[in-house]
Structure formats: structure tokens, C-alpha cells
Amino acid sequence: MSQPVEAILIGAGNRGADSYAPYALAHPEDLRFVAVAEPHPVRRARFAAAHGIPPELQFESWEALIARRLPVAAALVCTLDTLHVEPAVAALEAGYEVLLEKPMATTLAGCVQLVQTAERTGRLLQICHVLRYAPFFTVLHEILESGRLGEIITVEHRENVSYWHMAHSYVRGNWRNSALESPMILAKCCHDLDILFWNLGRTARLSSSGALMHYRPENAPPGAPQRCTDGCPAAETCPWYAPRLYIEMQPLLQIAERSPDLLERWGAKLLLHHPTVARGLRRLLPPLDRAMDYRGWPLSVIAEDTSLAGRWEALRSGPYGRCVYHCDNDVVDHQIVTLSLESGATAVLVMHGHSHREGRTMRYDGTRATLRGCYYDEEQVLEIHDHLTGKVEVIRPAQGRATAAGHGGGDMGLMRAFVRAVRDRGAALTTARASLESHLLAFAAEGARLHHTVIEMAAYRQSALNDPPLTSPG
Ligand SMILES: NC(=O)c1ccc[n+]([C@@H]2O[C@H](COP(=O)([O-])OP(=O)(O)OC[C@H]3O[C@@H](n4cnc5c(N)ncnc54)[C@H](O)[C@@H]3O)[C@@H](O)[C@H]2O)c1
Numbered sequence: 289m290s291q292p293v294e295a296i297l298i299g300a301g302n303r304g305a306d307s308y309a310p311y312a313l314a315h316p317e318d319l320r321f322v323a324v325a326e327p328h329p330v331r332r333a334r335f336a337a338a339h340g341i342p343p344e345l346q347f348e349s350w351e352a353l354i355a356r357r358l359p360v361a362a363a364l365v366c367t368l369d370t371l372h373v374e375p376a377v378a379a380l381e382a383g384y385e386v387l388l389e390k391p392m393a394t395t396l397a398g399c400v401q402l403v404q405t406a407e408r409t410g411r412l413l414q415i416c417h418v419l420r421y422a423p424f425f426t427v428l429h430e431i432l433e434s435g436r437l438g439e440i441i442t443v444e445h446r447e448n449v450s451y452w453h454m455a456h457s458y459v460r461g462n463w464r465n466s467a468l469e470s471p472m473i474l475a476k477c478c479h480d481l482d483i484l485f486w487n488l489g490r491t492a493r494l495s496s497s498g499a500l501m502h503y504r505p506e507n508a509p510p511g512a513p514q515r516c517t518d519g520c521p522a523a524e525t526c527p528w529y530a531p532r533l534y535i536e537m538q539p540l541l542q543i544a545e546r547s548p549d550l551l552e553r554w555g556a557k558l559l560l561h562h563p564t565v566a567r568g569l570r571r572l573l574p575p576l577d578r579a580m581d582y583r584g585w586p587l588s589v590i591a592e593d594t595s596l597a598g599r600w601e602a603l604r605s606g607p608y609g610r611c612v613y614h615c616d617n618d619v620v621d622h623q624i625v626t627l628s629l630e631s632g633a634t635a636v637l638v639m640h641g642h643s644h645r646e647g648r649t650m651r652y653d654g655t656r657a658t659l660r661g662c663y664y665d666e667e668q669v670l671e672i673h674d675h676l677t678g679k680v681e682v683i684r685p686a687q688g689r690a691t692a693a694g695h696g697g698g699d700m701g702l703m704r705a706f707v708r709a710v711r712d713r714g715a716a717l718t719t720a721r722a723s724l725e726s727h728l729l730a731f732a733a734e735g736a737r738l739h740h741t742v743i744e745m746a747a748y749r750q751s752a753l754n755d756p757p758l759t760s761p762g
Contacts, residue, residue: 292320293710294360296384298350298375300326300335302589303389303416304366307694311703312339318707322360325353330592350375354382361385362710368462369469373398376413380405385412385710387702391474392720392727396752399727403720403758414706414716415723417482418694421701424668425483427685428650428661432487436672437654440488443635445650447480452539454621454641455528455612456586459503464617472619473498473737474730477639480648481733482718482726484627484635487652491627491729491745496737498623502642508613515609517600528612530603534590536563537582543646544579546666551575625733668696728752 295312297304312319323345326332336346347353350367354375363384365376369391376388386406392399392415406413419425431437449458457463463475473496485491509522516523516530523529532538544556555575558566570576583594591602603609622640629635647664658673670683686696694700708714731752732743 290711292316292318293362293707294320294322295362295364296323296325296353296358296360297321297335298325298353298363298365298379299367299371299389300324300328300331301366301368302585304364305331305335305338306585306588307699308364308366308387308416308703309335309339311700311707314700315704315707318711319703323347323353323356323358325350328592350378354378357382362387362706365389369394369475373401376402377405380409380411380413383409383411385414387414387416387706388720389416390723391470391478391730392723394470394474396728396731399720399724400753400758403724406720412709412716413720414702414709415718415720416702417479417718417723417726418698418702419479419483420486420698420717421705422663422696422698423685423701424661424663424670424696425698427683428659428670429487431659431670431672432652436657437652437659438656438675440631440633440652440654442633443484443488443650443652445480445484445635445637445648447477447637447639447648448643448645449476449639449641450539450643450646451527451641452533453586453646455503456533456589456608458619458621458641459528459612459615459617460608460610461589464615464619466619471730471734473623473625473639473733474727475619477623477625477637477733478723478726478730480637480639481625481729482723484637485725485729488627488629488631488633488635490630490725492630493628493742493744494625494729494732494736495742496623496625496733498620498639498737500618500620502621503612503615503617505613508611512611512613514611514614515604516611517604517609520611530609531600534587534599534603534608535596537579537587540582541579543666548666549575552579555579620737623733623737625729625736627729663696665696 297309309321312321321339324332324335324341325347326335327348332346363379363386365372365379365386365388367375372388373393376386379386392402402413458472463469469475511521513520541556541560544552547553552575555573556579559579566576570580587594590606590608591598625637627635645664647662650661652659656675659670661670668684668686672681705716709716728749732748736743
């Protein structure tokens, strides 16, 4: 039997420790973490304990870990957006095969530098475009490749960010301000642009519009204080009231109310509508107990101590208790990108942060059939409506294959593919080279939005890639 791939982790936060590293615990025959770099002492210790990493292989920052030149194959770089290029370039230069979180970089020059370094060093640089590894998008891609829909004429792809996820990540959280991390079209939609590129090929030209319309001080309810916990007069009527999101966990329970598992659905309803009864019954009903003990995302982001007391303290003093109208946010809450493809087809990407439900929906109109799809964590369906026969085929790609969690199975699929690419020299779908195009599209879309221009992608690509020059793959 082959040995597990040995890896180091740079950044033991939400993605590194909680989304990808569990793969090593579930598949010890495939992957083993031997060292970690993480400045936050609690996170570092927690990760080291979970993966059996000795003190001498725990580091406070990536530089010291890379300098050790450990004789292991792989490095995962899971730091925040602005700290991707330096550690990933250093890891490639040190000989590691690298898995890097998206976005590759917050500048085009950074993206180009990464592709160049990977190709010069001959190392794998795989980007975490997790959607390509989710069964839903694999099946969608296979349908398009099969030609069943005929020639694709036009596509609408929507990224419906829920009102509460928008508030969590893009108003109060890490990706609220484009100068601090990334513009939203890069942070959120490089995945969507990657899927459109994968399915439809290259874009000839694009334009984009959008703005931050709602989460602004002038829209605050009269008398709203800086923090929800400071006696907000709108507490009862504001959907973003932080204790409702992080203490009562209303949005998570609303998702559980749609679960295919009857007991889980029933438990969520009870907790939402009769919390006192639910508390009394919790020991009798495992789904209730699980829901009340839940400590994962997004709770794990707001505090290290996710107990009720810890969460209240985080809301009183940390960023996630801020009024959504009084944050230092500037990223858009709605943006559209219109794409004219080299094939002659058109596509529109709609992204917004005001959805009742989190998920992507899409429609592909071809000369032989129309495809409609919805990709929610708890429900994934594709329908093919055939023009000739009038028949409708309904496909549920994730049923029985993927869990509801982790991008519909994409997180674990990505890890499996990475291990295969490192150990068995398998093909990686999302190499840095393959991922460059989605990043180019995102930077172009942001430029088009800000300057009200139409961008010709051939010229844009050429100027971006020639300065510095990027040779085409051999
Ligand atoms: N693929 C996806 O679908 C997806 C989803 C969400 C986020 N992301 C991306 O994942 C990345 C990480 O996001 P996150 O939510 O895990 O953030 P996070 O803040 O939870 O984790 C980042 C970790 O890096 C650590 N860090 C900071 N400086 C460091 C250093 N010098 N050396 C080593 N570690 C250091 C931080 O302490 C933190 O624990 C971001 O780029 C984000 O855009 C990707």
C-alpha cells in the first residue's frame, strides 16, 4: 500500500484547519500533516493536537517553517487573500507541491508571478476552485460536453449570497473592504467566473455594473447605535441583528428546516418556534442536541470561545457585533457582469447579497434543450428540458454521493484530487494556469464596473500577461 502524502499547513484558520485538514483525519492512508505555521496560539495548538504535531514542528509564521526545508511533498497555503503570493512562491521555490486558496492573489501581477514560479520550478500549484470538484458542477460540465443541449446560445448564472452571509463576510467580516482584502467580484465570484470559463470557453469582451447600495450609514434605522448589543431600537425588526444570527442561530436553523432528514427538520422547527420546549427535549432527540451544540462556521469565525458566554463577549467587543450600517465596508452588495464569449454566445453573471437563501442558480439555453440548475447546500437539482420531445429529465447529482457540507462535496473532492495529483501524478483540474483566466475576468470586471467601460479581453489578457511576460504552456 502506498504511503500517505506528507504535508505542511500554512494558516490553520477556517479553511485550512476546518475545511481541508479534516480530509487527513478521515483518510490517514492518503494524507498526513507533519508541521503547521499559525500565529494564533489557540488555533496552532488545536491544530497540532488534532494532527499529532510535536512542538518543534509548530511555527508562528510561514517563513520559519519554509526555512526548515522539511523533506515532505506538499504545502497548503490557507492564509487570507493578501498573504497568498509570498508564502506560495517561497513554498514552490523550496520544492513543495502547493495547494493555494483562492483568490490566487489580489493583483494580476501576483497571479502572473505565481503561474510563472510554478512553471519554472516544475511544481504543482493547484488553486482551491472547489466548485469544479463538487458532483453538481462535474455533472453540469459533463452534460455540456456531451452536446445534449446543442449549441449554447445564452447563459444566466446567479450567485445569490444570503442577507446574513453578506453581513457576516462582506459587511462585518474579513472581505468587507476591497483595500483590506479583495473586491467582492474577485473574493466571491472567481469561482463563478471559473465555472463559466470551464463550461463556455474564453470571453471576448465584458462589461459590469454594481455598487454598494444598502449597507451604508444613511440607511441605518433612527437611533441605531454602533453595536447591536448597545440597546438597538430596531433589534426586533432588523434581519441582521447580531444576537439573532450568532446566539439564536436563526439562519442556520432555517437551513436545517429544509433538511431532507425529517428529525433534523423537526428539531430545527422546534428550536426556532418553541425554544423552551426544545431545550427540555434536547437530551431525548439527537438532532436537537447536535443543533444546540453546533460550534462550526460561522460561529467559529467570531470567537475562539464559541460557548454562549464567549459569543456574547465577541458581539460586545469584536467586529461581528457591529451594526451593519456602521462598518468600514465598501464592497458592493450587487454586481452584474455581461460576457460576450468567443463562441458567439452571451452570458450574464448576477451576484448580490440580499438573497433569502444561499446558493447558485443557473440557466443554459442551447439549440436542442434548456438546462436549469440550482445548487444550494441542502438541495442540488439539474433539469434538462428537451426541445424535440418536450421531456424533462431531473438529475440530483449529489444524492447519496456528497454531504450537504463543504461546497456540496467540493472541499473533500478538491483534497482527494490534490493528493492524487501529488502522489499518483494525477491531473489537477485547477492548476494556477487554468485558474488564471477566472482571475483575469474578475480584475477586468472590477475595472469595467469602476470605469464604466467595455473591456476587450484579448487586449486585456495580452497587456496583463506580457507585463511581466508569461510564456504559453509547452
Ligand atoms: N475556496 C473557497 O471556497 C473559500 C471559501 C472561503 C474562504 N476562502 C479563502 O481562504 C483563505 C483563508 O480564509 P479563512 O476564512 O480560512 O481565513 P482565516 O482568517 O480563518 O484563516 C487564515 C489563517 O492564517 C493565519 N495567518 C496569518 N498570518 C500568518 C502567517 N504569517 N503565517 C501563517 N499563518 C498566518 C491566521 O492567523 C489565520 O488563522 C482566504 O484567502 C479566503 O478568501 C476560500
